[in-house]
Amino acid sequence: MCKEKYVNPFTDFGFKRLFGTEANKDILINFLNSVIEDEDDIVEITYLNVEKLGKIESDRKAVYDLYCKTEKGDHIIVEMQKVGQEHFIDRTIFYSARAIDDAAKKGAWDFNLPKVYTIALLNFEPHEFSNEKNYKHTLRLCDINTSKVLSHKLTYIFLELGKFNKKIDELENLSEKWMYVIKNLYEFDTYPTVLKEKIFKKFFEEARISAFTQEEKFAYEESLKVLWDNTNAFTYARKEEKIEIAKKLKAQNVDINIIAQATGLTLEDIEKYKI
Numbered sequence: 001m002c003k004e005k006y007v008n009p010f011t012d013f014g015f016k017r018l019f020g021t022e023a024n025k026d027i028l029i030n031f032l033n034s035v036i037e038d039e040d041d042i043v044e045i046t047y048l049n050v051e052k053l054g055k056i057e058s059d060r061k062a063v064y065d066l067y068c069k070t071e072k073g074d075h076i077i078v079e080m081q082k083v084g085q086e087h088f089i090d091r092t093i094f095y096s097a098r099a100i101d102d103a104a105k106k107g108a109w110d111f112n113l114p115k116v117y118t119i120a121l122l123n124f125e126p127h128e129f130s131n132e133k134n135y136k137h138t139l140r141l142c143d144i145n146t147s148k149v150l151s152h153k154l155t156y157i158f159l160e161l162g163k164f165n166k167k168i169d170e171l172e173n174l175s176e177k178w179m180y181v182i183k184n185l186y187e188f189d190t191y192p193t194v195l196k197e198k199i200f201k202k203f204f205e206e207a208r209i210s211a212f213t214q215e216e217k218f219a220y221e222e223s224l225k226v227l228w229d230n231t232n233a234f235t236y237a238r239k240e241e242k243i244e245i246a247k248k249l250k251a252q253n254v255d256i257n258i259i260a261q262a263t264g265l266t267l268e269d270i271e272k273y274k275i
Helices: 012-019 022-036 057-061 088-103 174-187 198-207 214-251 256-263 267-272
Strands: 045-047 063-070 075-081 116-122 136-142 149-160
Touching: 012 022, 012 063, 012 198, 012 214, 022 045, 022 075, 022 116, 022 149, 022 174, 022 198, 075 088, 088 116, 088 149, 174 198, 214 256, 256 267
Parallel strands: 075 116, 116 149
Antiparallel strands: 045 063, 063 075, 136 149
């Protein structure tokens, strides 16, 4: 069924295979260091159970999480989000709060919190960032008047893949290289030799579908079906929403050309759905 040479990292199977296994721990560490950009690099991580974050089955439809702890005791949540989700930012805050609660020490404690990072790879544009051109958004608690950061203990990093449009010969640093390969991985036919770092050679080798066992290929194809179903469902829901808006505008005698421009529907759609 699958014609691509490399695994789709937007699937649950692909994301977990590339970033969520003990054998590929070095891949995740390299990626984390490239996007967090702290003074001290992460040297070691321990994978934690995502159930500690209060996962419910419905969340698994579109979101694939990793939860880990560094050698310094910092907690990191990594999410891959393929399609939009209502209240996604609120949801992200909720799970970071659960991570803080999980990190709390039992018994007598002075409330010296570890750092908690939430890194979200987004293949959609949250409305909170709709007027921003930058693909990377780093957020912390700060004074809204002075922009002075109150605490470095809670950090959110949102990476919008859709806004990252650099070509391979334009990549300037390790973080941009990671954005490029994650966004385009399943479209590659061969390994891009311009990526000199050894970690990317391993990454592409782990992503090579021909190296999968039959059981792994089956699991990947099932994961692809889930991704396609969820993407199609989201696309359908968005179109239904646009049609309802168009009908309301038409009822107010708005010109159909303006309706098409405002909703993104084509004139053919407007005629097809009898708007």
